[in-house]
Amino acid sequence: MADQPHVPMPDQGRDWADLRAEMVGRGDGDARWRDGRTSVYVFNAGEDVAQVQREAYSLYMSENGLGPAAFPSLAKMEAEVVAMGLSLLNGGPEAVGNITSGGTDSITMAVKAARDYARARGQNGAANLVLPYSAHPAFDKAAMLMDIELRRVAIGDGYLADVDAMAAVVDDATVMVVGSAPSFPYGLIDPIESIAAMCRERGVWMHVDACVGGYIAPFVRMNGAGIVPFDFEVDGVLSMSADLHKYGYCAKGASTVLFRSEQLRQHMMFDCDDWPGGRMVTPTLAGTRPGGAISAAWAVMNHLGVAGYRAKHRLVTNAREAVEVGVANLGFEVLGEPQLGIVAFRHTELDAHAIYRQMYRRGWVSAFTTEPPALHLMLSPIHAEVTDEYLADLAQSCDVVAGGDTSRPSEIRYS
Numbered sequence: 001m002a003d004q005p006h007v008p009m010p011d012q013g014r015d016w017a018d019l020r021a022e023m024v025g026r027g028d029g030d031a032r033w034r035d036g037r038t039s040v041y042v043f044n045a046g047e048d049v050a051q052v053q054r055e056a057y058s059l060y061m062s063e064n065g066l067g068p069a070a071f072p073s074l075a076k077m078e079a080e081v082v083a084m085g086l087s088l089l090n091g092g093p094e095a096v097g098n099i100t101s102g103g104t105d106s107i108t109m110a111v112k113a114a115r116d117y118a119r120a121r122g123q124n125g126a127a128n129l130v131l132p133y134s135a136h137p138a139f140d141k142a143a144m145l146m147d148i149e150l151r152r153v154a155i156g157d158g159y160l161a162d163v164d165a166m167a168a169v170v171d172d173a174t175v176m177v178v179g180s181a182p183s184f185p186y187g188l189i190d191p192i193e194s195i196a197a198m199c200r201e202r203g204v205w206m207h208v209d210a211c212v213g214g215y216i217a218p219f220v221r222m223n224g225a226g227i228v229p230f231d232f233e234v235d236g237v238l239s240m241s242a243d244l245h246k247y248g249y250c251a252k253g254a255s256t257v258l259f260r261s262e263q264l265r266q267h268m269m270f271d272c273d274d275w276p277g278g279r280m281v282t283p284t285l286a287g288t289r290p291g292g293a294i295s296a297a298w299a300v301m302n303h304l305g306v307a308g309y310r311a312k313h314r315l316v317t318n319a320r321e322a323v324e325v326g327v328a329n330l331g332f333e334v335l336g337e338p339q340l341g342i343v344a345f346r347h348t349e350l351d352a353h354a355i356y357r358q359m360y361r362r363g364w365v366s367a368f369t370t371e372p373p374a375l376h377l378m379l380s381p382i383h384a385e386v387t388d389e390y391l392a393d394l395a396q397s398c399d400v401v402a403g404g405d406t407s408r409p410s411e412i413r414y415s
């Protein structure tokens with residue numbers, strides 16, 4: 001984080017042309033995601049998609065999803081985006097959902113719904129949430145906000161959730177059990193069917209966190225990969241989170257939170273009229289909801305369609321396969337058997353974090369894992385064009401580290 005600057009507001013404003021030029025210049029030191037040098041934070045699906053995002057966003061930029069009666073256009077686009085998502089994720093005729101501002105929002109609202117569902121069934125007092133160690137910290141954030149105890153359970157073989165170990169810590173106060181499809185660190189889909197069977201037996205709410213997988217896995221399956229059941233097809237999965245602004249290639253600020261039935265979603269809704277401003281009913285954490293995030297999601301989904309997503313995701317899985325072959329040749333071992341867009345790989349001899357530093361110096365910005373120390377790539381369609389360049393730099397980086405430069409990133413952050 002930069003130090004907080006002391007910048008007073010200018011007395012007089014400046015021309016937009018002047019500001020625009022300055023702003024473009026300010027990006028000079030940023031990660032070079034447009035060149036495919038970034039495999040975290042940004043999903044680069046190409047200029048065709050970027051144009052649709054930009055223009056569709058600005059068409060409804062000023063409208064507010066908080067007012068569906070004032071903006072029936074947005075209400076209808078939201079309903080259609082959710083319906084498209086549910087049709088991909090085997091939602092069935094009863095399933096419902098909403099657009100939220102992102103994965104953390106979707107997860108927070110799903111946890112709130114599960115907690116209130118448990119309360120409605122007389123489960124008051126302490127509450128806990130059971131999840132694999134590989135699950136996203138958004139659950140920690142939600143649990144902190146709602147004063148719910150978090151039980152992270154060590155993962156088992158193949159970097160996947162250990163269902164027996166999770167079952168052992170589920171008790172009467174458990175309001176939700178989580179599986180990831182896939183987990184962010186490893187990009188692997190947890191054994192959702194086994195976790196769901198355990199949840200059905202215990203009468204506990206199961207949530208599938210498909211934030212990073214929900215809008216790629218269905219298409220990779222259509223492209224021919226044998227993806228295990230992970231969505232509402234699995235009995236016992238009551239809610240899901242799936243981010244539009246990741247592999248849905250939509251503009252940022254858009255995710256979906258999905259429920260098996262309206263009766264379950266009711267526990268997410270906020271409905272308040274105990275103030276002088278009249279009744280306020282909102283589905284998600286936000287009050288004001290940017291219309292542009294909704295309209296851009298609607299536009300990108302309709303622009304790509306199933307065929308478009310299949311083609312974009314084919315580029316992603318091709319890039320992942322090329323990376324897997326290339327890194328194996330350099331002495332790396334891929335963690336588990338990834339099928340989607342994320343791949344993590346550790347080196348059998350060299351310090352992966354020292355290699356990370358070398359790659360970072362060469363302009364590659366990615367995430368990494370800590371257990372075990374490994375490099376991590378979350379690939380986009382653009383990466384199909386740069387895998388050779390990436391692998392060449394990786395070979396050089398390995399040589400430098402093998403030659404004795406083992407300095408690690410000075411500040412190891414989550415990503």
Ligand SMILES: *Cc1c(COP(=O)(O)O)cnc(C)c1O
Nearest residue numbers: 102103104136138183184211212
């Ligand atoms: C990205 C991600 C989240 C959080 O989503 P945000 O949009 O960053 O809030 C949650 N779970 C998984 C698995 C993710 O990859």
